[in-house]
Amino acid sequence: MKRISLKKAAVFIASLLAAVSLWGCSPVATDTMQKADEALEKGDFDSASALYDAAIEEGKQLQACYRGKGIALMGKMEYKDAAEAFEKALESATFVEKNLYHDGMEDDIRRYLASCYIHKGEPEKAVLVYDALIKNDDENITLYMERGTAKAASGDLDSAKLDFDKAINMDRHNYQMILDIAQTFDKYGGREYGVGYLADVRADREDTIDPVLKGRILYFLEDYEGAVNLLSSSAKTDEEAAMITCRCFMALKNMKSAREVLDSMGEKVERSPSLLNLSGNIYFRQKKFKKAAEVFEKAASVASGSTELQDILFNRAVAYEYAGDFAKAKELFTDYLKQYSGDKQAVRELKFLNTR
Incomplete structure (x- = not known):
């Protein structure tokens, strides 16, 4: 069963989709590109990837098309292929695109590329990308946060702390950001750093949080x-x-x-993908697997377009597996992997189910 966050089970994907609206409405976009953008906004990564391939074949707005394809592949958790798409996007900019987006799209693409490097186990490459970005924009708090994450992923926790300290000094009362930093350190083996940050927050201005x-x-x-x-x-x-x-x-x-x-x-529970997902997890922890599967079915029915959708679909398949309905679990994992083909945990689950 996947661990469910307190607030943002798939915030990363949500940030990808939010970014589509920033660049996706090119005045010279083709019908195919628009359909691809629409599929991406809906979270239909498989269809979006195929549509961007078709748009690339049309030969127009190649930078935007490769960028969109990269985002779709990130949604599918195929980070190696996504990185290749972003690299092609950087190579494909025309004079018109450079002037249309004032080179802002290229910085945006580099940030996505750096994120792919982190996800595919090459955080040192991500650090180099952020070094170049910060050289040109040394007051951008987000870049320090992202480079700090890359450094933490590479195991250089002390250097990561320097970047995070820089970000905090630029926005000292952003307690959500400080919690995000603590969670990042925790993820990469530096929990003591995160605890230290939050202890400082509690000692400083806890009453204002x-x-x-x-x-x-x-x-x-x-x-x-x-x-x-x-x-x-x-x-x-x-x-x-x-x-x-x-x-x-x-x-x-x-x-x-x-x-x-x-x-x-x-009744709020019945309308909330997040609360239903949590409810299913409680039943799962109680080993009431059939009941958990029923609740995850309810969650899936109201989660279209939700950032919780991926976790819910995964959890639903696992619940059926533990309930002993291997045929249903196999069917659900097969469907799940059409959309999230890079999810290694799901691949392992399906491989196991194929032996049953």
Whole structure:
């Protein structure tokens, strides 16, 4: 079962889709390009990739087409092929495109390329890309955040900290950013760095932090009871507070209380992909696999266009597998991999199911 984040199970993909609108409406875009952009915005990465290939064959707006194809391939988790698409995009800019986008698209493409390098295990290459970008834009806080992530991924945690410190000094009261930094360090083996940042936040201006964000910080610091006490009163009406509270109870292995939090949300649960996904996970933890599969089916039915969709589809297939319905699980993983073909965990699951 995939771990589900407190707020953003697929925020990275959401950022990809948000970026489509920035460049996707070229005044000289072909009908095929527009269809590709529409498929990408819907999260239909497989169709989008095929449509961008068709648009490339038309020979117009090649830089934009290769960029779109790269984003679609990132959505499919095919980072090697995505990197190749972005490299071709950088090679394909025409004089018209350079003037149309004032070279802004090239910087955008380089950032995507750097992200691909990180995902495919070459963070040192990503650092070099960010070095060049920062040389031309040394006041861009996002670039320091991204280079810090690349350095952390390469194992150079002390150097990563220098970049993150720079970002924090540029926006000292951005506590969400500081939590993001802590989570990045945690991901790459430097949890003590992240804990240190958040300890400083709590000692400095804890009273000014939004309660829900403070709850997320407490969750990261594994102060589960503190987060529950803080958010228990708002969990009945605030979806994010409810999710954090549920996750805390789950970490405390108190599934009964976690279920009660969701029950207190009433009909809101049935309309929320996030809450249904969490509900399915509670049933899964309780080894009620058939019930979990039913809930994940509900979540999938309301998750079209949601950033939660990929996690929900994966979790649904796993629930059927654990419920003993191997034929259904195999069918679902086969469909899932059409859209997310680079998901190595799903590939392993399907390989196992093919032996049943």
